[in-house]
Amino acid sequence: MRLYRKEGNIIEILSFPNESVEKGDYLLIEDGEAQKALIAQVIDVQFANIPGVLEELLRSLPDGGGIIQGEDVDPLEIAPHITYIQDSRLLICKIRATLEGEHLSPSTSWLPSRSQSSVKKLPIPMLLKLARVNGNLPITLGVTKENSLLTIDATSLDGRLNIITGKKETGKSHLSKLLITSLLQYKAVVIVLDLNGEYTGLGFTSDGKRNAYFNRIHVLTPSQNFKVALKQLHLNVILNILIHALHLPGTSTREFRRIWQFLKDKGCLTLHELGEAIRNWNCNQNVRDALFSRYYALVNSGFFTDNVAEANLLEECLFKAREEGGAVIINLRNTSPIDRQIVVEYLLGKLVELLTSWRLKAVFLFAEEAHLYLRETYWDDIVTRMRHFGIFTTFITNQPDTIRESIYRQADNIFLFNFTNEHDLEVVSRAARVDAETVKSIARDLPPHHCLVLGKVVRDFPIVVKVRAIDVKTMGETRLFFTGVQAESMNQTSPVSLYSVEENS
């Protein structure tokens, strides 16, 4: 390999056919005299622009367009040299860092010698060692292209904002399950907003047996084993639900505040009493109607109860998780969109309450397709306010444009699976921790279950990893219509003609 050209932070390397280099590989460009080296990552592989190649290809085509058959008597065996030159490639690389001795620096202000530099592949394990991508709390994500393990440090997820994104069926949920179970090993408190009931089987192996995490997985299904008593609610939490989930207008909110305060002072905060209070409250009829419609929405959600005994499970699960680590799976599978918003509003309010009072230290929140239940104002909250409370969010989505740009800009880690759509790649490439070219070039060619890891977990050295398998029960499989139908259809005779149908009828 030879250093060919540098423009900005893009460096072009001439590579020959006997050198196997692919997208995503790292190269070390060493300048012996300067005693420094550049670390560059291959983001694209092109054919080198060899003069005469076009003529070479064209001249073998007659007017018909096929290839003329012939024989070459090549006594000096020049042909291998021709193909060697023809197949030479240009590696488009992004400069990632400068290596001086054992010290890495992000500086790219120097230029190695074109004639004297040596270029060689930098093995991923060596890169990880140089970048010190390791720690006391290892999480093995999978294997790199060189079949070496990619192990990140759990602390690089701590206090961070993460995004897992990619198109359908590329392995996003699988990776989030891997991260959740790995965090559980280090006694972390994890909350999963499970939109499709995919995480409810985390406590079981693929063959349905209980696994090591069984006792630390708590599945809560709203209106079943996850209910809330009005007595437990803070006024601001119920107001958030009414305003953001049920869109209660300002005037009505003021009246509700009075009703709530009145019932609280009386010590009878129950659903029945709340309904009666609204009915008998001295207020404008329109306000009463507005309050009644919201009241019935709360009642019909089934999420609220007057029985305090059945309303303590969330706190119990969280406190249990606090002691030995655990994951609380909020199963939103059969919950309507409005009820989802009610549940999430309550949950986040409750979490903030527990965290501000230091009854919980911190939680890792995994949110699948958060745009379906997270209100607008929460996006900014998550990247600013929430992390100060100790809520460290990981968003999982296959629609990258549903996550605000500010989230991408602030994201600390991005786990990027395959995307082929240009628009999707454009959205993801706005992430501050990586350049657009890398995202667009590498993510487009990722095979299923391979992910491009970006951000602090890999010390800003983008690395492609094949996510390792984990033995948990998969619950997010697509239900198929034609499963088992094929065998039956083989036994079917061909459809009868219209004529015979009429005859039969």
Add this chain to the structure above:
Amino acid sequence: MVIEQYTITTTPKYNFPQNTIDTSLPQRFIELSLYSLKHVQNQAIQIKQQIQQNPFNNQETLVASQFTPPTQAIPLNPKPEPPTTIAAVDTSSIKLGETNKGIIIAIRGTTVWKQAKNYAYLRVGPFIFHITEDNLQEVYNTLLKAYFPEQSHQLSPGFIQIPTRMANLLEKWLQASLVKTISNGIILFDGSLTAGTADTPTQQLKEILAAARSMGNTVLAFTKVTTLRFNGCLITEAFPAYKPPCLIEVANIKPKPPLTLLGEVYVAKLARGNYAFRLDVDRELPAQKRIEAVERLLGNDLIMQGYPETLRLAHILCTFTANEVIAMQHFIQQRYRLKIIDRPDMHRLLFGPFGKGESHHEAI
């Protein structure tokens, strides 16, 4: 508009119509190539800054004199029957660089033939030679003796002519092999059938034509650029009124000795679009046979822009592309450990954009 698509099929080596084939490779070419390169090891080589290729161009050496104006054009009717094999030969040479003792050149030749609807080719080379003052005469005359033993000892060419002359030698060998291999075919040469020049001795060309006739072949030689004039006009531009396809006979050309015309000269207008070429046809053949040969060519080959596709392919396939030049330079650098030096081009250095570059050699 329907474009005729030709089916290209696999052609085994030497898939000529006949079974009796001259398959001997130009052994001496290989031997001399290796021998000359052996003496170049570990030397410095200056890669030519402006690679100039010489597709062996049989320059028309005929000096035009008065000839009888043509009376009328001979109209041509394409004759696809009987199916006729069309074959063509071309060679090219190139200077790859200079050493401190001489020059390194490469030559290559191609034979293309078309039978039914299939084109096939045999490409010989590239042969790379290191030519020095010391071995120039030896190399050239050894090759001459090896392939044309009946040829008298010739004065070897100078440095400037050697690539072209070596290519010419290979071309003549390919032509001689081809005319003995094919029967009842049309054989296309690049250039004219003018003999008596340094690179085309009369006897040599006569023998090739005689061998062709003995096998029932007809040799047609196409000249791309002619200097022959009629009424001050180039003969290829002098007859715009004649409708193609047709031949216009250019009779009574009197070449200056020692030049001899071994072909009857025509202006060939084989396709629409004002494309005309000087065409020489073996003059030992009867006039009717000559015209019939052109008609068989029209009926059995693609004629694009008035030029036979077989001959065009021969030219294209033997020409060196820039990629091949780099590959050959890579080969001699790897195999013979040549150290490339980059001497400045004095013309460019002194005259900048007004310099004519390396191609403007001094003629010694």
